[in-house]
Amino acid sequence: MIIKSTYNELLKIAYKPRSYIGIAGIMIIIAIILFAMKVDGSFYISLITGQFEQSLLFEGTILNGNLIAYIIIQMLIIHVPLLIAFVTGDLISGESAMGTIRLLLTKPVSRNTILLSKFFASCIYTFIVILCLAFMSFVLGKLFFGVGDLIVLKSDGLIVFQENDITWRFLYGFAIAFLSLVTVATLALTLSCFSENSIGPIVTTMGIILLFTIIGSMDVPVFDTIRPFLFTTHMAAWRFFFDDPLNMTHILYSIAILVAHISVLLAIAFYKFNKKDILS
């Protein structure tokens, strides 16, 4: 039944026009970035490398597909959560607002199965969004800007990754980005269980992300104790794969925090959804 129910949920997502806003948004933003980089990319690169030109000699094409992909992911990882929440925040509350929840919950499928299938559908949708992001940034970037070594600017200097040492870093980076977006999707889904309208969970999800990001970025000692436990702190964990050497402790800690958030949020969602009286 879980497979049939998940298939139904995917069908609903596929037929809902709002599901394509996220994907279309990503494509438009990436297209704009690719266009801007093609036209004015060398100027942008000189801003980054300018401070090192006195001490380093750059040879070859720095502005290549790998750097473009890195820039795109860095820019988009802020916006994608909004696009994910836009779809997943509507999965339960949208049914309540439309009235279809009454029909759905009078079918011989347990509430746990329905919620779980919505969670799986959220994960699959998030995966498709990440796949689009990966394809547009990584594949199109390489197609338009060619291949080459990747130069990554860190707070303590530049790291240069050889061309044959990059693809796996992106793959793992996308994997951890997927996990962080699933956390956002789960948060939106959980909030969706508490609401009877679609807007509330979406706005609240963005509000929480914004609040946590502000707390995480403020250099105030009082927040030091909670900062490592905020999921927003670990949403940029994909960058750890562009460290040399890799800090596995950081990576595993980020994964653990994200998985813990998903588990706790799901537990709250299951509790609330099972207790919920359908009055709409």
Added chain:
Amino acid sequence: MENKAKIVEVKNLVKNYGTFCAVKDVSFDVFENDVFGFLGPNGAGKSTTIRTILSLIKPTSGTINLFGKSLIDNRNFILSKIGCIVEKPDFYKYLSAQKNLELFARISGNSITKLKISELIDFVGLNGREKDKVSGFSHGMKQRLGIAQTLLHNPDLIILDEPTTGLDPQGIIDIRNLILQLKNEKNKTVIISSHILSEIELIANRMIIINKGKTLVQGGVSELLNSQEIIVVFKVDTVDKALFLLQQSSFSNCEITLQDSSILIHTSTDSIPIINKLFCDNDINVSSIETKRKLEDYFLRLINN
């Protein structure tokens, strides 16, 4: 009644929302092949009771058994034998009628073929519109689609919560005929809620009336509505004289009330010509005689209140 299987058994159902009590100690039974009318004014607790039977709302206390099994322990089994429309038939507006039915068929517990879906679309008169998105459907068309959805998995019990609300007269007749067809030809058990007594009277064989969450009366529709005692309303020119005459006659034991220029007597149908003759013989002009069934009058007063 004894030889019929009990399909629904609700005992001492209570549902509280904080301090507000939506359903207070409601108990009733629905037997196989019944068309059971659930009657009450708006806000009486009909929908809450129906939603509780369908596990959409958790009861505060009381027991609900369907098909001889507890709803709490056998939810999925029980729901696989029920088809329902709760309040209004809401569907996924961005999907076509057929896609909506296919979607619900997939999780209805039985294997349902596309042919069966086509037959149902045909049965409810939506053929030719099955590929259209539900967003373009009228209320009547959605109601028909709701009926098709209800029958998808060939359920034994059909629960229709106010199915005629918002329908045009022809739509109401169609739904009524459909319910009777389901009872008579397909041997289904139907629970139908309504706030219109005449609607229940036409199709139900048993009914319950609830108000403010409490059971007021329940039993066979014919026994409840066609009992011997009725209210006869005589519109007369001299009410005081008419009242005096009745108090002096053999009707002095009947409950008599005055209302403007009318006199209301709780009596039987046989008494009407006798009372009329009494008034005429005593020069009281009777301009109209109207009969009301006691329960109907009671229910109308309930609705008006």
